[in-house]
């Protein structure tokens with residue numbers, strides 16, 4: 090057993106990280122033989138779902154483990170579970186990583202590790218750093234404390250300032266093969282092999298998404314709804330309606346995913362502030378000083394909701410693009426396996442009724458919509474313009 094067991098289909102990365110953890114262990118033990126396998130700043134890149142943060146967490150555990158990542162000692166368990174005192178994990182919840190959060194992180198990373206090994210700081214979605222935040226972080230990368238290790242995760246190297254990425258060692262993850270994803274769903278999650286194979290393919294190698302598709306019937310229904318869109322696009326009216334449905338569905342999905350957590354957080358805050366109690370400072374209604382904290386929380390939750398809903402919409406667009414890729418595959422008779430295997434009939438119907446050139450235009454329209462959303466265009470506007478371009482009638 091090893092902390093790297095869950096890194097699906099990433100053998101070169103596992104070898105790289107294992108070597109680094111071994112070298113790090115020798116440095117801690119004081120018998121470093123000048124190996125260059127270990128360094129202070131790392132950048133984990135790869136498409137969403139490739140396991141960037143899984144890899145970074147596993148590496149953090151391997152650095153804290155006396156056996157280089159055995160997977161079962163206290164250090165491993167704590168690091169993987171997010172409770173190790175020398176591993177700080179920063180997950181930007183909203184659309185941006187705020188400069189104040191970054192300062193706190195950097196302050197913390199300069200402290201000596203409490204357990205004498207490494208002070209690890211892991212930043213997920215480092216691409217969501219504002220420029221000011223990046224500049225704060227740059228200082229930490231330029232002058233790393235002796236036992237500080239910074240792990241950054243981002244979709245690609247281009248997502249970070251050149252000054253930061255040039256100081257990081259790159260850990261490039263790839264989209265894992267469908268078979269490897271299906272295998273892990275069966276082995277670790279006990280999912281039926283046929284369902285695992287379907288989900289791995291439909292999720293296009295995104296492990297988290299595959300797991301959700303395999304386990305959650307609602308997630309499968311949402312996917313079917315998205316993929317029924319191409320058939321419903323006839324006239325302008327139906328295109329506009331379909332666009333609205335798609336945006337509404339993404340919002341509903343986000344509400345479903347964040348709703349329980351929002352409520353729990355509000356209740357926790359209210360308890361912490363003495364709400365519902367009659368203790369000191371409680372004046373009925375909102376506790377004194379609580380209004381600011383509540384407003385703060387609501388702001389964070391709103392930002393998280395917006396992001397979750399955008400992520401849901403983006404996933405829908407990825408599914409749609411794959412559907413038109415299937416249409417093109419049929420039109421060009423390439424013999425390549427379809428991604429949305431279960432919708433082969435629908436793809437074939439559209440393939441017969443349209444030309445390969447128009448399919449390429451439709452794929453472009455979906456990708457343009459993703460780019461527009463990244464650039465903060467209002468979701469409904471962007472999706473309407475895409476739906477109009479996807480029309481067949």
Ligand SMILES: [Zn+2]
Nearest residue numbers: 154159162165
């Ligand atoms: Zn261990």
